[in-house]
Amino acid sequence: MTNGLVKSGTREQNGAMWADVDVTIVIPVHDEVESLPYLLEAIAKTLIASELSYEIICVDDGSTDGSAEFLKEQALVRSDLKAVILRRNYGQTAAMAAGFNYALGKAIVTLDADLQNDPKDIPMLLAKLESGYDLVSGWRQNRQDGAVKRLLPSKIANWLIRHTTGVNIHDYGCSLKAYRAEVVADMNLYGELHRFIPALAYIEGARITEMPVRHHSRRFGRSKYGLWRTFRVLMDLLTILFMKRFLTRPMHVFGLLGLISMVLGTAIGIYLTWVKLVLGQNIGNRPLLILGVLLLVTGVQLFCFGLLAELLMRTYHESQGRPIYRVREVVTNSVQ
Numbered sequence: 001m002t003n004g005l006v007k008s009g010t011r012e013q014n015g016a017m018w019a020d021v022d023v024t025i026v027i028p029v030h031d032e033v034e035s036l037p038y039l040l041e042a043i044a045k046t047l048i049a050s051e052l053s054y055e056i057i058c059v060d061d062g063s064t065d066g067s068a069e070f071l072k073e074q075a076l077v078r079s080d081l082k083a084v085i086l087r088r089n090y091g092q093t094a095a096m097a098a099g100f101n102y103a104l105g106k107a108i109v110t111l112d113a114d115l116q117n118d119p120k121d122i123p124m125l126l127a128k129l130e131s132g133y134d135l136v137s138g139w140r141q142n143r144q145d146g147a148v149k150r151l152l153p154s155k156i157a158n159w160l161i162r163h164t165t166g167v168n169i170h171d172y173g174c175s176l177k178a179y180r181a182e183v184v185a186d187m188n189l190y191g192e193l194h195r196f197i198p199a200l201a202y203i204e205g206a207r208i209t210e211m212p213v214r215h216h217s218r219r220f221g222r223s224k225y226g227l228w229r230t231f232r233v234l235m236d237l238l239t240i241l242f243m244k245r246f247l248t249r250p251m252h253v254f255g256l257l258g259l260i261s262m263v264l265g266t267a268i269g270i271y272l273t274w275v276k277l278v279l280g281q282n283i284g285n286r287p288l289l290i291l292g293v294l295l296l297v298t299g300v301q302l303f304c305f306g307l308l309a310e311l312l313m314r315t316y317h318e319s320q321g322r323p324i325y326r327v328r329e330v331v332t333n334s335v336q
């Protein structure tokens, strides 16, 4: 079955179909109607010249400026465009996740709809991907956004992310990235997590690199974000850190901390009992007593938390049939 119906389904529904297309371009769109015609043209021009088979998936994320209508119209007349219209505004991460779900390409490239990223960079990213990487991230060396409000928070956020996740790239915020389809296929994205895709992919063992890309200032419309985003990004960073450390063995961390705390608490308890019974001193007014009790209670809590987290992680992995490892390839000469 290779009719249009099958092709418009999700990756799961299509099974093997997705090997047909070399690259899927995924674009989240929120109120970008002026940019869209230029964007679609620029992408088509570059990719036709590169002789790759491609599809463009524009995900309309609750636009109110006519972007959805424009995309629907275009999708009916262009064979290279698929319009996915979300029911309301869910945010850039959700829009990208929707795009990934409908993508059929062997490789996936994401970029913004506002013409700030340059489609001319796509073939270069894809070539780099081919040379043996799972993810190639764009690096806006010449970033064209307002200085203090955008660049400084972004510098700090990038520094923090780089030092906490261990993924050594400069610009996490750049939407222009290329991935092998497997990398994003089973990734669960929440909150502002799209900028942590490299970190999430790294946890799953992906080979990651970066390349300088062009960046232009916005021609139409306004940025959808302000300073508030920095805060949300930081909260998501905590989630990532937690996942990185504890995803498979939470008990190793919480159980150990709990045990240490309990042992210390018990030791203090024994010491105070000895002071009371053998030396006959009053222990009711000693700060050490409070410390001992606190350590014991905290210890028990940490330990229980570790056990619960362990159960949760099992549910997380098993409910999705998610193995705790990722296989890059299997090599064998047997026929079976």
Ligand code: UDP
Pocket (backbone or CB within 6 Å): 027, 028, 029, 030, 031, 032, 061, 089, 090, 091, 092, 095, 111, 112, 113, 114, 116, 222, 223, 224, 225
């Ligand atoms: N976007 C979206 N949903 C939103 C906010 C933004 O799909 O709720 C899209 C937006 O249309 C653009 C991309 O995400 O294609 C990046 O947004 P923006 O250019 O405002 O971010 P900036 O480049 O300023 O970081």
Ligand code: MG
Pocket (backbone or CB within 6 Å): 112, 114, 116, 223
């Ligand atoms: Mg932008």
